[in-house]
Amino acid sequence: MTERTAVAALREFAGSARFAQALTLIAIGLAFSTHAIRSLVGWPGLLAALTALIALCGVSLVARWRAVEWYGILPLTILVFVGWCAASVIWSATPARSAAGVAYLVAFTVLGVYVALMRDTIQIVRAFGDVLRLLLSVSLVLEVLSGLLLDLPIVFLGIKGDLASLGPIQGLFGSRNLLGFVALIALLTFVIEWRTKSVLRGRAIASFILAAGCLVLSGSPTTWIALGAALVATLALYGLRRARPATRRNWQLALISTGVVAVVLGWAFRVQIIEALDARGEFDVRLDVWRELSRYLNTNPLQGWGFVGPWPDRIPYTWIEVATGRPHESALNAYMDAYFQVGVIGALLLVALVGVALVRAWLLASNRRSVVYAWPAMMLVVIAVTSFAESFALLEGGWMLLVVCAVKAARDMSWRDALAVGAR
Known part of the structure; x- marks a missing residue:
């Protein structure tokens, strides 16, 4: 493969819709996981991840420059x-x-x-739905682990392990109010997914129950x-x-x-x-x-x-x-x-x-x-x-x-x- 061919392949990959989709998912995930990331790798790790992500978004924007409508950006x-x-x-x-x-x-x-x-609006809804489904699922798993299986708080994540007493729980977000906020926007997002038939009915129902449960348990x-x-x-x-x-x-x-x-x-x-x-x-x-x-x-x-x-x-x-x-x-x-x-x-x-x-x-x-x-x-x-x-x-x-x-x-x-x- 010549150097020109390699550059063309790289440009095609950076300008692809799949690359933009991946960056969208990562961006949403990082934005709503900052507490967990800081707890694991500290501010330096979060800032490094944020800087790298913005650089990749810049590469994607340059590669898709002609496809973007810049008017009224x-x-x-x-x-x-x-x-x-x-x-x-x-x-x-x-x-x-x-x-x-x-x-x-x-x-x-x-x-x-x-x-x-x-991304267009329906793609953004799907991206938020996929990310929030994952974050709420991981939050609930950690709360079950802390509150029911181990009966010990997960201190570095701020999880107090109060699930046995039906909350309040914090999940990956560090506070019950932020978990409640995320659960609410997830709940509304899952409803839009269901109404637009973007996901299968069973998945939509399970997602709705997950978000509603986290909202209630957040207290x-x-x-x-x-x-x-x-x-x-x-x-x-x-x-x-x-x-x-x-x-x-x-x-x-x-x-x-x-x-x-x-x-x-x-x-x-x-x-x-x-x-x-x-x-x-x-x-x-x-x-x-x-x-x-x-x-x-x-x-x-x-x-x-x-x-x-x-x-x-x-x-x-x-x-x-x-x-x-x-x-x-x-x-x-x-x-x-x-x-x-x-x-x-x-x-x-x-x-x-x-x-x-x-x-x-x-x-x-x-x-x-x-x-x-x-x-x-x-x-x-x-x-x-x-x-x-x-x-x-x-x-x-x-x-x-x-x-x-x-x-x-x-x-x-x-x-x-x-x-x-x-x-x-």
């Missing part, structure tokens, strides 16, 4: 938010840590953009609230997709009004809802963190303390941990986290990013015939609701999922198209 909301986070390095209280945090955010942004560019109150919101959104989409096009706009306006009323009522009866979900302890923890955050927000309300992503062991974050009496990796609220790290401007940019993406995805889901278009809308509903109690939307797999959904929604419907559809 990235929504303006993502560019502005990431740009503002990068600019915060200038005024950050910890500039070196902020630079590292921004680089980490950009890395998962690149992975999200790659997945959205290389995460925040996940139950997000599940309720997702179910309401699913019923609303079901009705909209069957409404006559002439009346669809009126139904959309009615849903918006109903949503506003639901939010107001939810806030008014928040105490009763928290007690009904037995989430008083969870809420008190978050309230303590947010109370301490407010003490330092007055110092830098407009621009924040500088983007860092996961909280480092440095001031002012250590001050908050000392005051609350426990370590924290985030503000337990993505919007509050953005407010604290990149100020009111950054928080508004994050709200705009999630909001614009959700509107686009919602209009697509309610107007396109294929049920697969409901997947980005459902994912964004879960992200938007969960972000009130967790910061997953700013971190690793949660951020990558947000980028994937935002990019797919923007490429399938620009803001001009969205306004045109909404005006019909």
Whole structure:
């Protein structure tokens, strides 16, 4: 084989759909397995794997350059938010840590953009389904091993071995809330797989039971609230997709009004809802963190303390941990986290990013015939609701999922198209 032939073969392999599919699976798996990878090989191993994966994605993009539609590649909301986070390095209280945090955010942004560019929506749903099936299965096996067979915690993974008492369990994800979040998006993904007949019926049923079991055993109150919101959104989409096009706009306006009323009522009866979900302890923890955050927000309300992503062991974050009496990796609220790290401007940019993406995805889901278009809308509903109690939307797999959904929604419907559809 000559050198030219070898180069041509390498280029053909790098530009193949199978290579892009493999990289998509690896990217999703890495993004949602960061806790397990760090536990096994530490930060150096995770960063090395992330760097190698981004390099391979770059090779794949170059090889498939002519096949990619580059117009409208990235929504303006993502560019502005990431740009503002990068600019915060200038005024950050910890500039070196902020630079590292921004680089980490950009890395998962690149992975999200790659997945959205290389695969169509049904392929992305299948990829997420395959990866999450594996991760939840491994999580459950480890919980059975720890809680039933050995009756010992797996300390380095953060598995406490509480399966015998029906949870809460953590699996590969290090916390019950993250496991609940992953189980919920997996549950919705498996439903879309079943509705699109992407997998056999038996596999779809088994996957649904697996995700539902992990969700219940996680014992995460925040996940139950997000599940309720997702179910309401699913019923609303079901009705909209069957409404006559002439009346669809009126139904959309009615849903918006109903949503506003639901939010107001939810806030008014928040105490009763928290007690009904037995989430008083969870809420008190978050309230303590947010109370301490407010003490330092007055110092830098407009621009924040500088983007860092996961909280480092440095001031002012250590001050908050000392005051609350426990370590924290985030503000337990993505919007509050953005407010604290990149100020009111950054928080508004994050709200705009999630909001614009959700509107686009919602209009697509309610107007396109294929049920697969409901997947980005459902994912964004879960992200938007969960972000009130967790910061997953700013971190690793949660951020990558947000980028994937935002990019797919923007490429399938620009803001001009969205306004045109909404005006019909």
